[in-house]
Amino acid sequence: MGNREKPDRIVLQHSHVIDPYSLEEAIGVGAYSAMAKIVEEGMSPEDVIEIVKASGLRGRGGAGFPTGLKWSFTAKDDQVYVICNADEGEPGTFKDRLILEGDPHRLIEGMMIAAYAVGATVGFVYVRGEYALSIERMTAAVESARKAGLLGKGILGSNFSFDIEVKRGAGAYVCGEETSLIESIEGKRGYPRLKPPYPGAMGLWDKPTVVNNVETLANVPPIINEGADWFRGYGTETCPGTKVFTLLGHVEKPGLTEAPMGTTLQELIDRYGGGVKGGKAFKAALVGGAAGAFICGDYLNTPLDFDSLQEFSAVLGSGAILVLNEDASIVDLLDGILSFFKHESCGQCVPCRAGNTALRALSKKVRAGEGTLADLDKMIEIAETMQAMSYCPLGQSLILPVGSALTRFRAEFEARLRTSAS
Numbered sequence: 001m002g003n004r005e006k007p008d009r010i011v012l013q014h015s016h017v018i019d020p021y022s023l024e025e026a027i028g029v030g031a032y033s034a035m036a037k038i039v040e041e042g043m044s045p046e047d048v049i050e051i052v053k054a055s056g057l058r059g060r061g062g063a064g065f066p067t068g069l070k071w072s073f074t075a076k077d078d079q080v081y082v083i084c085n086a087d088e089g090e091p092g093t094f095k096d097r098l099i100l101e102g103d104p105h106r107l108i109e110g111m112m113i114a115a116y117a118v119g120a121t122v123g124f125v126y127v128r129g130e131y132a133l134s135i136e137r138m139t140a141a142v143e144s145a146r147k148a149g150l151l152g153k154g155i156l157g158s159n160f161s162f163d164i165e166v167k168r169g170a171g172a173y174v175c176g177e178e179t180s181l182i183e184s185i186e187g188k189r190g191y192p193r194l195k196p197p198y199p200g201a202m203g204l205w206d207k208p209t210v211v212n213n214v215e216t217l218a219n220v221p222p223i224i225n226e227g228a229d230w231f232r233g234y235g236t237e238t239c240p241g242t243k244v245f246t247l248l249g250h251v252e253k254p255g256l257t258e259a260p261m262g263t264t265l266q267e268l269i270d271r272y273g274g275g276v277k278g279g280k281a282f283k284a285a286l287v288g289g290a291a292g293a294f295i296c297g298d299y300l301n302t303p304l305d306f307d308s309l310q311e312f313s314a315v316l317g318s319g320a321i322l323v324l325n326e327d328a329s330i331v332d333l334l335d336g337i338l339s340f341f342k343h344e345s346c347g348q349c350v351p352c353r354a355g356n357t358a359l360r361a362l363s364k365k366v367r368a369g370e371g372t373l374a375d376l377d378k379m380i381e382i383a384e385t386m387q388a389m390s391y392c393p394l395g396q397s398l399i400l401p402v403g404s405a406l407t408r409f410r411a412e413f414e415a416r417l418r419t420s421a422s
């Protein structure tokens, strides 16, 4: 275990502390010093990858894949790309926005270091279409960095060249999935590609491409500056560092918080959220966003990290946590989630397209109290089929909310059916 008593922020350290439009202020708090260190100390791309690997940094976009490993797998080519995934379409998540709008130069530097590590010269920031302010501030930061010679040819006197283009997202949840995001940047409809090949081998315009989340990249400059051991001083052994959690729903103080990886749900609710709203009893939490799992009070003391949650079929995802008190209805909430997924299924493959339609129809019926017990079993069966047969993780992951709701809170669904039958 790392030192769990160090709650200091890493990625949000300067967000909304410095003026996001001021390059001078960003440099004043250390922006671009990690890249300068790389150049001054003559660190090779392999050296950079080794530090990131040793830090144990794992992707904050949802899957928790080791970042250094991803960079080391990226193929060598005459053209390599780095993409920062700032699509942030997960309902109840707005952590990346705070970095984009509060500390854009940290992100530029993180992308720059990733590019140096994998031999990329061009980067894209794909920002959620609705995030007008994020797009404006990111664009302004890129322009000021370019003007100051921090982007472009021969960065900081080295022979490394790199530039960034800010892209506006196409407005679909599935465009946050890395391969449909790539399709979208290429100007096509955002349909996910079948993997493999992974983007590291064949990505944007069929060239090797690294796709990393905003929060992941924002962790890179301090890792280079302070070292892998320092980073491992936060969080847990297999999930070092901090996590930016979005804590919403029935808590006294909803919002964003950066806490060490492995903080328990109980600690998060009490210490950062000010307790369950109105002093009511905790009923459940939806952890990991809409495609996450409902967990009940039995798991309040489980560490929130990529590995511990897996033990009971839950995921950390992007760190979105919706707390529900005793008054909340899981039946109604699940129906809302299924309505969202029916709308967001891209329709490319049959299991997800037809499965989402069937799931929503059943859930609507159950919500109205008009279903049967067999409908509940049918919903799990459909979600299991989608998990096995869907083309991309959007369809595959429906089993998490559906399975967890219908097993852990089955009595509530049965009660809804009984109430209406009587």
Ligand SMILES: Cc1cc2nc3c(=O)[nH]c(=O)nc-3n(C[C@H](O)[C@H](O)[C@H](O)COP(=O)(O)O)c2cc1C
Pocket (backbone or CB within 6 Å): 058, 059, 060, 061, 062, 063, 064, 065, 085, 086, 087, 088, 089, 090, 173, 174, 175, 176, 177, 178, 179, 211, 212, 213, 214, 216, 217, 392, 393, 394
């Ligand atoms: C439906 C769907 C939506 C996703 N949305 C996002 C997103 O908004 N932001 C993000 O970083 N990753 C998102 N991902 C995960 C990406 O595909 C990818 O794993 C991630 O950007 C990799 O970055 P990381 O290794 O730094 O986590 C999504 C995945 C799926 C299946």
Ligand code: SF4
Pocket (backbone or CB within 6 Å): 174, 191, 192, 344, 345, 346, 347, 348, 349, 350, 352, 353, 390, 391, 392, 393, 394, 395, 396
């Ligand atoms: S699983 Fe759903 S979102 Fe993914 S490709 Fe198939 S239809 Fe599209």
